[in-house]
Amino acid sequence: MLTHSGVADVPDDNPGLKYLQTVHLSVADELRGQGSLDWSSPGAPPQGKEEAMMQTKEGLQTSIAGFFQAWNAYMNGSMVPVPDGSVNVTTSGDGGVHLSGLSKETKFDEDFDKNMLLTQVHVDSPSIMVVAIPTYVSTPDGLVVSAVRSLVNQPPSAPQVEATFRIEYAKVDSYQIPSRIVLDIKNTGVIDFGLSACQVSVAEWAKK
Numbered sequence: 512m513l514t515h516s517g518v519a520d521v522p523d524d525n526p527g528l529k530y531l532q533t534v535h536l537s538v539a540d541e542l543r544g545q546g547s548l549d550w551s552s553p554g555a556p557p558q559g560k561e562e563a564m565m566q567t568k569e570g571l572q573t574s575i576a577g578f579f580q581a582w583n584a585y586m587n588g589s590m591v592p593v594p595d596g597s598v599n600v601t602t603s604g605d606g607g608v609h610l611s612g613l614s615k616e617t618k619f620d621e622d623f624d625k626n627m628l629l630t631q632v633h634v635d636s637p638s639i640m641v642v643a644i645p646t647y648v649s650t651p652d653g654l655v656v657s658a659v660r661s662l663v664n665q666p667p668s669a670p671q672v673e674a675t676f677r678i679e680y681a682k683v684d685s686y687q688i689p690s691r692i693v694l695d696i697k698n699t700g701v702i703d704f705g706l707s708a709c710q711v712s713v714a715e716w717a718k719k
Contacts, residue, residue, distance in 0.1 A: 526557035530564065538575060538706065541714045542587050546579025548572045574694050574702055578676055582689070585645065585656045591621065591629065628654070640667040648680075655680055655687050673697040686711045 521528050533552050540546030548571055556564035584590040591610075594600050598612040606625035612618075617636040624630055632643040641663050648657035658677040664670070674696050681690035688709055694702040 527560050527563065530554065530556050530560070531567070536571070538579075540579045540583065541716070542583050543589075543716075544580065544583065545576040546583070548575040571702070575692075575704070578692055578694060581643075581659060581676070582656065582678070585629075585659070590632065592619070635667065638666055640664040650680065650682075650687055652682075652685075652687055672699075681709070683709050683711045 530552070533554055535551050537549045538546055539549070550568050550572070555561075592598055592612060594610065597614070598610055601609045601611075603609055603622075607630075608623040608627065610619075610621040610623070617634060619635075620631075620633040621629060622631040628647070629645060632641070632645075634641045634643075641661055643659050643661045645656050645659045647654040656678065658675060660673070660675045663672045663674055665672075674694070677693040677695070678689045679691040680687045682688075688706075688711060690706050690709070692702075692704045692706070694704070
């Protein structure tokens with residue numbers, strides 16, 4: 512639901528709003544790579560609003576893909592590299608663990624507390640620098656990521672942008688999956704995305 516445009520409330524009779532109310536959105540994700548958002552509508556955007564509606568569509572698709580790319584990495588374990596000869600493992604004074612390494616041109620550092628819970632990720636590459644701080648919530652199935660606050664410089668010489676995503680979960684079958692996603696880009700905007708009628712199945716690649 513579009514509620515604000517700039518600093519002004521959107522009136523109920525706004526042509527752009529009425530068009531958006533006809534749009535059907537659906538999301539698919541395979542717990543690896545990026546998720547995808549499908550946008551379909553039985554009608555055309557209001558005359559003169561085609562470009563604005565396309566920007567809205569592309570912005571949502573980019574935001575949802577970016578969210579699932581990050582969330583998938585936390586949920587499928589790829590956020591934590593397998594320690595090998597290229598990964599340095601050290602311990603901290605409070606009993607935690609620090610991982611660091613270099614993959615091609617990307618340097619990473621990860622901090623874990625004494626319970627091996629990931630507390631901070633720092634990624635530095637020629638194209639982007641990110642410091643990500645995850646927080647967690649307890650469920651009957653264990654801990655799940657409830658929010659990730661990221662400080663992003665893209666490229667590293669660019670001004671820093673603060674982006675936070677927050678997640679609420681619902682249990683579908685035996686899985687905890689997002690039921691609400693809030694994407695908050697500080698001083699820019701907030702996308703509040705609710706999910707319903709969710710289904711879960713085991714992907715073919717996972718069966719193998």
